Amino acid sequence: QVRLVQSGGGSVQSGGSLKLSCAASGFTLDYYAIAWFRQAPGKEREEVSCITSADYRTTYLESVQGRFTASRDNAKHTAYLQMDSLKSEDTAMYTCAAAPGYRCEGRYDYWGQGSQVTVSA
Numbered sequence: 001q002v003r004l005v006q007s008g009g010g011s012v013q014s015g016g017s018l019k020l021s022c023a024a025s026g027f028t029l030d031y032y033a034i035a036w037f038r039q040a041p042g043k044e045r046e047e048v049s050c051i052t053s054a055d056y057r058t059t060y061l062e063s064v065q066g067r068f069t070a071s072r073d074n075a076k077h078t079a080y081l082q083m084d085s086l087k088s089e090d091t092a093m094y095t096c097a098a099a100p101g102y103r104c105e106g107r108y109d110y111w112g113q114g115s116q117v118t119v120s121a
Helices: none
Strands: 003-008 010-013 018-025 032-039 046-051 058-060 068-073 078-083 092-100 115-120
Touching (some): 046 068, 058 068
Antiparallel strands (some): 018 078, 046 058, 092 115
């Protein structure tokens, strides 16, 4: 079955850390840029980070810059989002998505199932 399978997430106190994983199943992650999105209740979905396919360049939402780190291990067909110094406003459903090509733009062919991240004050 061709899909992205997420793991990680959960509940943590403010200032804590969590790591999300996004594993490709049934396809090669090498030729896809990976984006992480989040959506909180009552808010629009926003792109948190992107890691390109060829040279692993990363971009981040300004509010998470310096706290979140996106990475990938193509040999393990897996992308990661390390989240440190978490704040209550980071509480949301986080979802990874794979876009064919170099950048996180255009269509996304595959989506993860989502991981809930809850940060308590």
